[in-house]
Amino acid sequence: MKHTTTFQGWNIVGLSTLTIGAMVAVIWLFYGIDEQAMRMAIRATARTSCILFLGAFVASSLGANWSNYFTTWLLKNRRYLGISMAVSHIYHAIALIGLWFATSGVTPKFDPGGTFGYLLLIAMTITSFDRPAALIGQRAWKILHTTGMHFFWLAFTLEFSLRIQQSMLIYLPLVILLVLAIMLRLSKSRMQRKLPS
Template identity: 35%
Template sequence: MRPPPNSAFQTSLRVWWGGALALALMALACLQAVPGVDGVRLLIRATARSSLLFFLLAYTAQAAVVTWPGAWSSWQRRHRRQWGWLFVSSHTVHAAGIVALALMAPDLFNTLAPLGNRITGGLAYVFIWAMGLTSFDRSARWLGPVWWARLHTWGLHYIWLSFLVANGKRIAAQPLYAVPTLLLLAALGWRLWASRQKARQVMRQNPGLPA
């Protein structure tokens, strides 16, 4: 994976502002609608879902352009940095909800998020914030293309796995969690399929290359 070219770095922030506003309104609505600890839990669940939406938009942006070139896919691809920032923003609100829950109801927090979950989830946050901080022109240049690609490739797949586990483990209690779980598996399949298609296109354009 390569850092996005400079032109993509300079795309408008309008998508981010729109998404951030929707995120803020959603957070306020959760806390207003249900007072106390239950409102904070609602906020944690709502942001987990908005984060998944933004994550999937970023995760499938390249695959969309390869498999269905067109106006929508190029719009999705052009704004992939904004999807990434919106994902980081949404998951930072998830973290704020987690801290609030730990302070307001420590026993409930320990039951809902045992130590193992906090360690694996904490590592995901290291990736999330490191990826967010290196998604600016200057910080991406500072990191260099090789480390940028390593961080963003490993981070993306660790976050994908975190979503898969967080949703998959809830299916037994609530079968509807199969929907996000299947979406995540489909997104991975789509990326793999698109990268094969891309490799074939390159081979067709350069018949001299070794297979």
């Protein structure tokens, strides 16, 4: 029996945009537009970004190890999961700007890692479209996206590991998933190195 679904492609991006936007709106509606609410929105959008990132991060590795409907869907839609992560991080940036206003314009500490991450995310999002990807070439595209994916893996893993004591039920499962994800990626790389021999 052939599986069909309309939940793919740009529908994923659209639903992610609406769902995460609604989540942020509910936080601000119930908690107000203050520092606490902004920090809640920042943490929530970091988690949604991580979940979407994981889908794109493990797509090719899962597809190489298991062939089924889910892994095929994941591989087919990893571009749109990545773009959805970028949308989630736009909400994250809005909440960060909101925090700046909520704290009466107290200048936040410069975060070079966060700034670099946003620059990477912008470059990766732009080159997720065919024409920009063709302009930079396949080799440059692969370097950019491989570097970006591993940077975000490291950033999420470090950030969430530091927050496990604050909320183990939320952050421990995410860290476990991140560790399993990198193990999958490493196992795929090992298999690819063995194939020529």
